[in-house]
Amino acid sequence: MKLRIGLILLAGIMVTAPQARSAEKPNVVFFLVDDLGVMDLSYYGSEFHESPNIDRLADEGARFVNAYASHPAFRE
Numbered sequence: 001m002k003l004r005i006g007l008i009l010l011a012g013i014m015v016t017a018p019q020a021r022s023a024e025k026p027n028v029v030f031f032l033v034d035d036l037g038v039m040d041l042s043y044y045g046s047e048f049h050e051s052p053n054i055d056r057l058a059d060e061g062a063r064f065v066n067a068y069a070s071h072p073a074f075r076e
Contacts, residue, residue, distance in 0.1 A: 029057065 031054075039046050043055040 029061075 038044055040049055041051045041054055041058075042049060043051065043058045
């Protein structure tokens, strides 16, 4: 019982405690895309698809180019 009361008080203190706020908050855009290949954007060399807005975002921001996708072999 004392543990529960202590946790509730601790949670209350953490919620009401003043937090350090940065003067400038970062803007984050996260694209979650299914079945997007590496050559499906013009920034990466596609001559078929045009993606000027995504290209501009890639030029002005951070790009994450290393990824891993596991695909187990299907066996019956």
